[in-house]
Every structure is written in C-alpha cells, then in structure tokens.
Amino acid sequence: MPEGHSVHRIARQFDRNYVGRAVRASSPQGRFVEGASVIDERTVMSVRAVGKQMFLEFEGDVWLRVHLGMYGAWDFAGEILVDPTIASANGRMGQTNQRGTDLEGEPILDDAGENSLTSIGAPRRARVHVRMSEQTTGLADEGDQWPPPVVGQVRLRLMTEVTCADLRGPTACELQDPEQVQATIGKLGPDPLVDDVAEGEERFTRVVRRKPTAIGLLLMDQAVVSGIGNVYRAEMLFRARQNPHTPGRDVPEDVVRGLWRDWVKLLRTGVETGQMMTMDDLSDEDYRKAMASRDDRHWVYHRAGLPCRVCGTTIVVEEAAGRKLYWCPNCQKG
CATH class of the missing domain: 3.20.190.10 (MutM-like, N-terminal)
Structure with a gap:
C-alpha cells in the first residue's frame, strides 16, 4: 500500500x-x-x-x-x-538523494529499476x-x-x-x-506535512496515551495519525526500541512524543527521496547500497528469519490486524 x-x-x-x-x-x-x-x-x-x-x-x-x-x-x-525536490536524471519520481549532494559515478539502479543516486535538480x-x-x-x-x-x-x-x-x-x-x-479530513489523524507539527504532537500524544490498543495497531490507525503504513510502522517501533504489543496508554510519554517526531523526520525524507529510507548515519558506501537495494534500507521490515542488525536476534514476523508485523524480540522488549 x-x-x-x-x-x-x-x-x-x-x-x-x-x-x-x-x-x-x-x-x-x-x-x-x-x-x-x-x-x-x-x-x-x-x-x-x-x-x-x-x-x-x-x-x-x-x-x-x-x-x-x-x-x-x-x-x-x-x-x-x-x-525539483522529487526529480531524477531519468525523469522518474522518487530518485533524489536525501543529503542534497551530488554523488559521483554512474547512476545506480535499485532492485526496482529506479535511479536513486541523483541530486536535487532544477x-x-x-x-x-x-x-x-x-x-x-x-x-x-x-x-x-x-x-x-x-x-x-x-x-x-x-x-x-x-x-x-x-x-x-x-x-x-x-x-x-x-x-x-x-x-x-476531520476523521483523519494529524499529518506532519499538513498540520502544525507541535499541535500534531500534542494531539497524537493525547490520543495514544489514553488508548488500551497496542501501539503497533495505533500507528496504523489513520484516525490516530495519518500516513503511516506497514513499513514505517515496523521501522519506527524498532527505532524507538518499543514493543509493538504494549498498550498505547502504557507507552511512556517521552516515547510517544519520540515516535511522532520520528514520523515528522521520516515522512519528510520519504517525500524528498521517494524511498522509505529508515536507517540513519550511513557511510557513503552503505548509503549507496541502501538506495540501490530496498533490502538495505530498513532495520527489521521484510527481514523475518534474519539476524537483527543490532543484536543478532532473529527477526520475527506475525499477523497484526491482517498485516505483517516485523520486530526484534530482544531490542524491542520495552
């Protein structure tokens, strides 16, 4: 989706x-x-x-x-x-370098045939x-x-x-x-690119903190927050080291606020690059690999059965409201 x-x-x-x-x-x-x-x-x-x-x-x-x-x-x-913020050298949407700098060498096509390594142009x-x-x-x-x-x-x-x-x-x-x-629109949760970011954070935090529903389900509820799908859900929860089964009302407030702020960041990056890039602070070589292969852009999504990139524990996948949920049982204990 x-x-x-x-x-x-x-x-x-x-x-x-x-x-x-x-x-x-x-x-x-x-x-x-x-x-x-x-x-x-x-x-x-x-x-x-x-x-x-x-x-x-x-x-x-x-x-x-x-x-x-x-x-x-x-x-x-x-x-x-x-x-210009979503352009690529081959006219394809979704091919800009989120760092905004030129990377030398031949363009790299990712595993979907997309040229992902070009700078933002005119x-x-x-x-x-x-x-x-x-x-x-x-x-x-x-x-x-x-x-x-x-x-x-x-x-x-x-x-x-x-x-x-x-x-x-x-x-x-x-x-x-x-x-x-x-x-x-009134039925939708806040969208960081539409609503005031600070007001959106308060609204998101207020709703999540009173819900008995698991945080892994709340992030996919478009009435709670707009735009998050299966990929971003899994990646945001891992980045927060948050157990997806924890009821929203039991998730610490600072973690809830951190999830909103991470969504603000990831959404902007996604719009700029056209890629759901969820790994930070990559070397130039690793960044090129990530933009060339979707398998190298994420911490846990689509990695069932593979070792966690942080602790080595096997990433698990389970069904959550009809969608696949990927997470690390060790890193996401909390």
Missing part, C-alpha cells in the same frame, strides 16, 4: 502539472463515467494530500477524492514539469512515462503517441494538452462537495 510520502509526492506532481489548467476527464474502464463527466473540461483549482488520501479541487466547488488503497497507482505520461520538462505507487517495477515505453494508449483497467484519465494521468485500482475514487471533504 502506498504510504503517506507517496501520496504527498503525487500531489506535488498534480500541483505542478494540473493546477490552473482545464482537463479532459474520462473513465476508460467505465466505472467512473458519471463522475468523469462532471469534472470534464473543468479547471483544477488546488490539490491536497492528507495521509494516504488526495483531494483535487475543480472549479465549481467540486472535489475528487482518491484513496489508492492496497493496489492503486497513478501513471503520468507526456510533458511533465518535475518538482525544474525541467521531460517526455516520460512514470508510475506512482509502492510497487513500481519499470517505465513503460510508449513512444511519441499522443494521447498515450489506454493500458489495463484505467478508472480515471485526466488530460491537459500535454500531460496525462491515469488512475488504476484505487480503493476510493469519488466526487465530494467542500463539506464532505472537510468531514473526511
């Missing part, structure tokens, strides 16, 4: 390529024909990302709410003005086709055909004269009025 950093990155692409422009909207799949007809030929006024949800405002107080869910993705094609236009989701495996080659052919089940296609965005497999794709948008 795309986590919060991916949705914020997608929103930035819409901000640069769609806001202020009229769009042609269609539903090649046929499941959003009525909604597409409503926003067809309307101008995009603004875009908001909150947690794992994105909201596109169209003229006339009409909003499009999209929740990608487990399998949703946006595909962009055409002339794309790339946000805005530019490039004819590219790029997929925005957590399970991206490569770029599609569509040549210069315009509009690009519809491939697969496209729920919604949004086109300007030069840019195309295709939405596939979302959990939610619906139109809302302003009141409905506010009601939806």
